[in-house]
Every structure is written in structure tokens, then in C-alpha cells.
Amino acid sequence: MEWKTIIEPFRIKSVEPLGFTTRQERLKLLEQSHYNLFNIRAEKVLIDLLTDSGTGAMSAAQWGGIMIGDESYAGARSYYNFENSIKDLTGYEEVIPVHQGRAAEHIIFSMIGGHGKYMVSNSHFDTTRANVEASGAEAVDFPAKGALDFDKPGPFKGNMDIEALEKFIKVKGAKNIPMCVMTVTNNSLGGQPVSMENLKSTQNICRKYGIPMFLDCARFAENAYFIKLREKGYNQTPVREIAQQMFELADGAMMSSKKDAFANMGGFLAMHNTEWAAKARQLLILTEGFNTYGGLAGRDLEAIAIGLREVLDENYLQYRIRSTAYMGEGLMRLGIPIVTPPGGHGVYVNAKKLMPHIKPQNFPATALAAALYLEGGIRGVGIGTLMFGRRNAKGDFLPADMELLRLAIPRRVYTQSHIDYVIEVFGHLVKNKKAIKGLEILEAPKALAHFTAKLRPISKGREDSVEGKGRRNKELLYPKP
Ligand code: F0G
Numbered sequence: 001m002e003w004k005t006i007i008e009p010f011r012i013k014s015v016e017p018l019g020f021t022t023r024q025e026r027l028k029l030l031e032q033s034h035y036n037l038f039n040i041r042a043e044k045v046l047i048d049l050l051t052d053s054g055t056g057a058m059s060a061a062q063w064g065g066i067m068i069g070d071e072s073y074a075g076a077r078s079y080y081n082f083e084n085s086i087k088d089l090t091g092y093e094e095v096i097p098v099h100q101g102r103a104a105e106h107i108i109f110s111m112i113g114g115h116g117k118y119m120v121s122n123s124h125f126d127t128t129r130a131n132v133e134a135s136g137a138e139a140v141d142f143p144a145k146g147a148l149d150f151d152k153p154g155p156f157k158g159n160m161d162i163e164a165l166e167k168f169i170k171v172k173g174a175k176n177i178p179m180c181v182m183t184v185t186n187n188s189l190g191g192q193p194v195s196m197e198n199l200k201s202t203q204n205i206c207r208k209y210g211i212p213m214f215l216d217c218a219r220f221a222e223n224a225y226f227i228k229l230r231e232k233g234y235n236q237t238p239v240r241e242i243a244q245q246m247f248e249l250a251d252g253a254m255m256s257s258k259k260d261a262f263a264n265m266g267g268f269l270a271m272h273n274t275e276w277a278a279k280a281r282q283l284l285i286l287t288e289g290f291n292t293y294g295g296l297a298g299r300d301l302e303a304i305a306i307g308l309r310e311v312l313d314e315n316y317l318q319y320r321i322r323s324t325a326y327m328g329e330g331l332m333r334l335g336i337p338i339v340t341p342p343g344g345h346g347v348y349v350n351a352k353k354l355m356p357h358i359k360p361q362n363f364p365a366t367a368l369a370a371a372l373y374l375e376g377g378i379r380g381v382g383i384g385t386l387m388f389g390r391r392n393a394k395g396d397f398l399p400a401d402m403e404l405l406r407l408a409i410p411r412r413v414y415t416q417s418h419i420d421y422v423i424e425v426f427g428h429l430v431k432n433k434k435a436i437k438g439l440e441i442l443e444a445p446k447a448l449a450h451f452t453a454k455l456r457p458i459s460k461g462r463e464d465s466v467e468g469k470g471r472r473n474k475e476l477l478y479p480k481p
Contacts, residue, residue: 006322008415009315019043026374034454035370035439037379046377047418049407052345054258056411059310062303069299078301079292085305090247092270094277098288099295101218101256104269105131107283112178113137121181122160123188147189150350153340155230156195158186160202174209183216184223191343193226203249212251218259222344225317240312262307262411266300324409330423334430346408355433360385360399362438362458368405371436376425380407387450
């Protein structure tokens with residue numbers, strides 16, 4: 001008998017209380033934090049969907065590993081467990097531990113980047129893009145056609161647009177493109193997966209032009225499970241083998257182990273290229289630490305080694321992908337537009353479509369995040385104009401292409417009733433959505449504004465102004481390049 005209820009494939013041994021607050025308290029907290037949820041103390045959040053990064057629950061086996069972590073400076077046993085776990089999975093000979101994903105990005109792009117170079121990708125994640133740009137190179141994305149059509153479902157909306165990629169390589173010259181990065185799953189575009197076929201086609205093009213292909217594999221296991229579910233020919237293949245095939249197609253990988261390794265901290269850079277690895281290790285010693293710990297404690301290495309095996313348990317992945325879909329379906333039933341289908345690690349609400357009364361310059365995604373916190377104590381993150389708004393050389397205001405509220409689900413942390421609660425709060429919000437007001441900037445830094453910007457609800461009569469009429473707005477947000 002195959003039962004239709006998919007259950008959480010774990011029981012709970014250790015619990016933490018949630019932060020209950022009243023609406024009145026939350027209104028005050030919002031005002032104090034200038035409508036920026038990054039400024040709210042986590043203990044004042046009831047359900048925290050800000051990120052799935054470093055927020056997962058570790059297993060008893062991982063906690064056990066932590067107690068026997070070897071903290072030797074050089075040659076620690078925990079490092080060799082870490083290295084073996086990564087080699088078994090990826091097949092790459094060179095394994096370099098780092099304290100988190102962006103450290104791997106910084107090391108590799110400072111080696112191969114520089115002015116006049118281009119990194120190409122299905123979509124660079126923000127920190128990946130920032131590290132490419134910090135090297136002086138340009139980060140160029142080629143998302144599959146239809147990836148930005150959020151209403152239209154597709155099995156592999158994380159794919160690379162192969163034709164556009166090849167055209168670009170021909171125009172810019174392969175010698176100016178030191179790397180192609182395939183982000184699996186594609187976080188920037190809704191946690192959508194990449195198909196094995198697309199990985200193969202991308203690899204063919206990369207090989208034809210001699211460009212190394214690396215995976216940004218923070219969520220490799222979720223991607224592999226989607227391949228099993230959705231791609232022809234894989235429904236009988238164990239997910240572990242699918243993942244191994246994905247790594248085999250690439251020349252190397254960078255990973256934030258804060259996602260699909262269930263660790264609270266950590267990452268790695270792994271590859272075949274011994275010359276690159278030697279250079280990377282020199283930089284590693286400079287900024288992270290010695291080769292066998294790279295910015296991590298021995299206990300972290302141990303937890304990652306175990307987590308990388310656990311994440312390929314198919315009962316876990318079935319529950320993981322199903323629980324994200326459950327939240328997405330609940331919101332869709334309420335008529336809330338989301339990026340369809342729901343992604344692996346979260347649901348992305350289309351705030352632009354939900355609230356056409358809020359103009360992009362009044363940050364619909366951020367305004368929706370504030371409203372969700374106010375009504376239900378739930379924290380998500382706006383991905384829109386506050387993050388990506390720009391001015392062009394002429395000084396014209398350019399809003400972001402999208403206004404999404406990301407609800408990222410931490411791994412093994414919340415149960416179905418928590419998600420039912422989120423859906424119920426959305427039911428209330430959607431009925432009263434006209435009352436949600438846009439926001440205006442009080443103060444914001446020039447770069448990475450969304451983390452620290454101070455905002456307030458826009459007052460009557462100012463809805464049309466691009467920056468609001470506040471005295472301090474003009475010089476700070478979206479400066480002329
Ligand atoms: N690559 C991807 C696809 C990511 O999603 C992240 C982080 C990184 C690289 C960087 O890794 O945080 O360990 O330095 N994503 C987090 C998020 C922050 O919330 O999506 P990191």
C-alpha cells in the first residue's frame with residue numbers, strides 16, 4: 001500500500017521555543033527597525049523564512065560528530081572525513097575547505113577574474129556576482145527562455161539558454177571567459193532546477209570552447225531529486241548517482257555547505273585542476289586558514305561530512321520537495337501569484353502582481369515582507385527594487401525586473417502546522433492587500449542597500465515620487481554610476 005500522506009521523516013529530540021509577540025508589539029518593532037526585517041531580533045520572529053542558509057536542524061548523528069571533531073591545526077581526522085565525503089560524491093581530486101560559499105567564490109574569482117573577463121552563468125547568486133565584479137570581471141547571466149514568466153510552470157526553469165551562451169562566447173572570445181558557473185538549483189530565479197540534459201549541453205559548449213564549467217552546488221541534492229522526479233530516464237536512478245553524474249559533467253564545484261549539507265557554517269571548493277588548486281591554497285592560507293581546516297573548526301568539518309551523506313536520503317528529499325510544494329499550493333489556492341512551480345528551497349511570491357497599487361519605486365516586495373511580519377510575525381525577504389534598483393548613466397531610475405518575496409524554508413525545522421499557519425496569515429493579508437502601503441527610503445548606503453536601508457510607509461501625496469521627497473533621499477539611493 002502506498003500511503004498518500006508524506007510525513008516528516010524524523011522525530012524531534014530537541015526543541016526551541018518560538019518567539020510569540022502581539023501585533024501591537026510588532027508594529028512598534030517595525031517602526032524601531034525602520035521597516036527593515038534584517039534589523040529585527042530573531043527572537044521576535046515567530047516563523048523565520050528569511051533564509052534556508054545555515055538555519056537547518058542537524059541530526060543526532062551530526063551532533064555526535066561534533067563531539068568527536070578533531071581540532072588539530074594540521075592533518076585533523078575530521079578534515080579527512082570531510083575530504084572523503086566530498087571525493088565520494090564529486091569525484092574531484094582537490095578539496096579545499098572554506099568558511100562559507102562566498103569565500104570559495106572570492107578565492108576562485110580573484111585568481112581567474114580581472115578587467116576584460118566575463119563569467120557566464122544560468123544565473124549568478126548575489127554574492128557570486130559581487131565576487132566576480134570585485135575582481136574587475138563582468139558576471140553575465142543566460143537564464144532559459146521563459147524563466148522570467150513566473151506564471152507559466154516548467155520542469156526545469158533554472159536552465160541555461162544554450163544558444164544565447166554560445167552567441168556570447170563567439171562575440172567576446174573564449175579566451176576572455178575563464179569560467180561558466182551552473183547554479184543548481186537556480187536560487188535567483190525561484191529555486192528552479194537545471195536538467196541533466198541542460199548540464200550536458202552546457203558542458204558540450206564549454207568543452208568546444210575550452211571553458212571550464214563549475215557547479216555552484218549549494219542545493220545540489222534538491223536539484224538531483226527534481227531530475228529524478230521530472231526528467232525522462234531518471235525515475236529509477238538513485239539520487240546519489242544522479243548527483244554524481246552532475247558533478248562528473250563539471251570540472252569543479254563551489255559549495256555553501258549551509259544549505260544541502262545541513263551545516264550551520266562551512267563550504268568548499270573542489271576541482272580536478274591541480275594548478276588552480278595549488279594557487280587557491282595559497283590564497284586560502286592568506287585569508288581562511290591552513291589547507292586542512294580553511295576557516296572551519298574540526299567539528300564543522302565533521303558535521304558537513306555527515307550532512308553530505310544524509311541529504312541524499314530519498315525519504316528526506318521527498319519530504320523536502322513536497323513540503324515546499326505544499327506551501328506553494330496553499331498560497332496558489334488563495335489566488336496568490338507565486339513563481340510556478342514552487343522551487344526546492346522556498347516559495348517566491350510575486351509582489352508586483354499581487355499589489356499593482358504599489359509602484360516599484362515604493363518597493364512592493366519589501367512592503368509585503370513588512371506586512372507579513374506585522375500580521376503574523378513571519379519573516380521573509382524582498383527580492384526586488386530595494387536590492388537591484390539602479391540609475392543609468394543619464395540618471396534615470398531603473399526598477400528591478402522582479403518584485404518577489406522569498407519564503408525560504410529551513411531544512412528539518414518547521415512542521416506542517418507551521419506552514420498551515422503561514423498560509424492562514426496570507427489568507428488574511430490577501431483580503432486586505434489594498435491596505436498594504438509602499439515604502440520610502442529614509443537612509444540607505446550606496447551598495448547592498450537592502451541589508452541596512454531605513455524605510456518608512458509612504459505618506460499620502462508622495463506615492464508618485466521616485467525617491468520620496470525626504471531631504472536625505474536624493475544623495476544616497478541609486479547614485480549615478
Ligand atoms: N551560491 C548560492 C546559490 C547561494 O544561494 C548562496 C547563499 C551562496 C552561493 C553563498 O553562500 O552564504 O555560504 O556565503 N545563499 C544564501 C541565501 C545567503 O539566503 O540564499 P554563503
